[in-house]
Amino acid sequence: MSxxxxxxxxxxxxxxxxxxTGVGGAAVRVLSxxxxxxxxxxxxxxxxxxxxxxxRAHNRVNSQVLAALTPLPFRFGTRVAESRLAEYVAANEGxxxxxxxxxxxxxEMSVKIRDGALKAKGKRQKAKEESExxxxxxxxxxxxxxxxxxxxxxxxxxxxxxxxxxxxxAEELAAWLASRVAGAARESDVRVRPSESLVVRAAHLVERxxxxxxxxxxxxxxxxxxSLQFLTSGPWPPYSFSDIERR
Numbered sequence: 417m418s419x420x421x422x423x424x425x426x427x428x429x430x431x432x433x434x435x436x437t438g439v440g441g442a443a444v445r446v447l448s449x450x451x452x453x454x455x456x457x458x459x460x461x462x463x464x465x466x467x468x469x470x471x472r473a474h475n476r477v478n479s480q481v482l483a484a485l486t487p488l489p490f491r492f493g494t495r496v497a498e499s500r501l502a503e504y505v506a507a508n509e510g511x512x513x514x515x516x517x518x519x520x521x522x523x524e525m526s527v528k529i530r531d532g533a534l535k536a537k538g539k540r541q542k543a544k545e546e547s548e549x550x551x552x553x554x555x556x557x558x559x560x561x562x563x564x565x566x567x568x569x570x571x572x573x574x575x576x577x578x579x580x581x582x583x584x585x586a587e588e589l590a591a592w593l594a595s596r597v598a599g600a601a602r603e604s605d606v607r608v609r610p611s612e613s614l615v616v617r618a619a620h621l622v623e624r625x626x627x628x629x630x631x632x633x634x635x636x637x638x639x640x641x642x643s644l645q646f647l648t649s650g651p652w653p654p655y656s657f658s659d660i661e662r663r
Contacts, residue, residue, distance in 0.1 A: 419447070419501060420464065421494045422455040422477045423487035423653065424660065426516050432484045438477045439470045447498070449505040452512055455481060456501075464493060478653040486519050488512065488660050489653040515659065522602060522621050523651030525630055529589055529616040530645040586610035589644070593618055596637055600630040605656040614647070619656035627651060 420439055430446045433455060438444040442457035455477060464470060474492045481487045496504075505512065586608045593616060594604060601620035609615055622630045631648075638646055 418459055418495045419454075419456040419498050420459055421490050421496060421501065422457075422474065423481055423489040424452055424454050424505070424512060424516070425481065425485060425487045426452050426513060427485055428453045428455070428481065428487070429484075433477065433480055436477060436480055437473070439464060439473045441473075444477055447501075449502055450509065452505050452509060452516075454501060454505070455487070459495065464495065466493065482523065482651070482653045486516075486522055487653060488515055488519065488658045489655050490658075490660065491655065512660065519621065519654045519657055521625075522623050522654060523627065524654040524656055525601075525620045525622050525627065525634075525650035526648065526652065527593065527597075527616075527618045527620070527634055528614045528647040529593065529618075530613055530647065531585070531589065531615045532643055532645065582610040582615075583608070586615040590616045590618070592641075593637070596640075597630060597633050600626050600633050603657060621654055621657050622651075624651075 420442070422438065422444070428446055433444050433446065436444045438457045440457070440459070442459065444455060444457050447454045447456050471492050478487065478489045587610075590606050590608050594606065597604070597620060601622050603621040605619040607617045609617065620630065627650075634646060634648055638644065
């Protein structure tokens with residue numbers, strides 16, 4: 417038998433999850449491990465199917481806990497023997513307590529930025545390169561191989577310069593976002609993806625008392641830059657700020 421683990425907490429009471437069912441419809445209980453408790457379900461050795469229903473069940477359990485306090489959540493699919501979980505908590509209790517203190521009273525908020533200018537620029541660049549490539553093929557028809565090589569190198573140079581401009585633009589957007597939510601967010605986890613339609617993906621650790629302030633700041637961003645699209649979500653358990661699976 418193994419345990420499916422949802423989250424850890426140092427202030428959890430069993431009543432918080434009383435009657436709750438989790439992944440696979442399994443009962444959920446609190447397992448005391450000294451000064452820290454784990455929210456778990458018991459399973460035999462059967463595998464846990466990665467289905468939308470099970471993922472929702474995992475998030476439902478952690479969201480129920482989040483309604484009462486801020487846990488350190490595990491990602492979906494974490495299973496371990498009870499003895500191994502007890503050993504892990506005992507060996508890392510000090511750092512786990514520190515991590516719980518770090519997120520205490522906070523939730524995770526998410527912002528994703530879609531930049532229409534970058535997307536349109538990418539399409540224009542691609543069309544331009546295709547046009548130039550076709551023109552080059554006509555101009556160099558029957559010419560020496562060196563001519564085609566030169567055209568290829570010029571096209572690659574344009575591609576590299578375009579990629580660099582996109583990267584700088586995405587990094588500028590990330591820095592701008594950070595400056596606008598500074599103070600309302602305790603910590604940030606920002607990922608820049610200049611080659612994707614969602615160029616900035618940011619998770620912010622926000623104190624519960626400042627969630628509305630944070631939302632107002634994010635709402636004001638669209639007034640500053642109307643060409644950008646903002647996708648927001650939260651509050652969530654602090655998945656992006658939980659390092660328990662990296663220990």
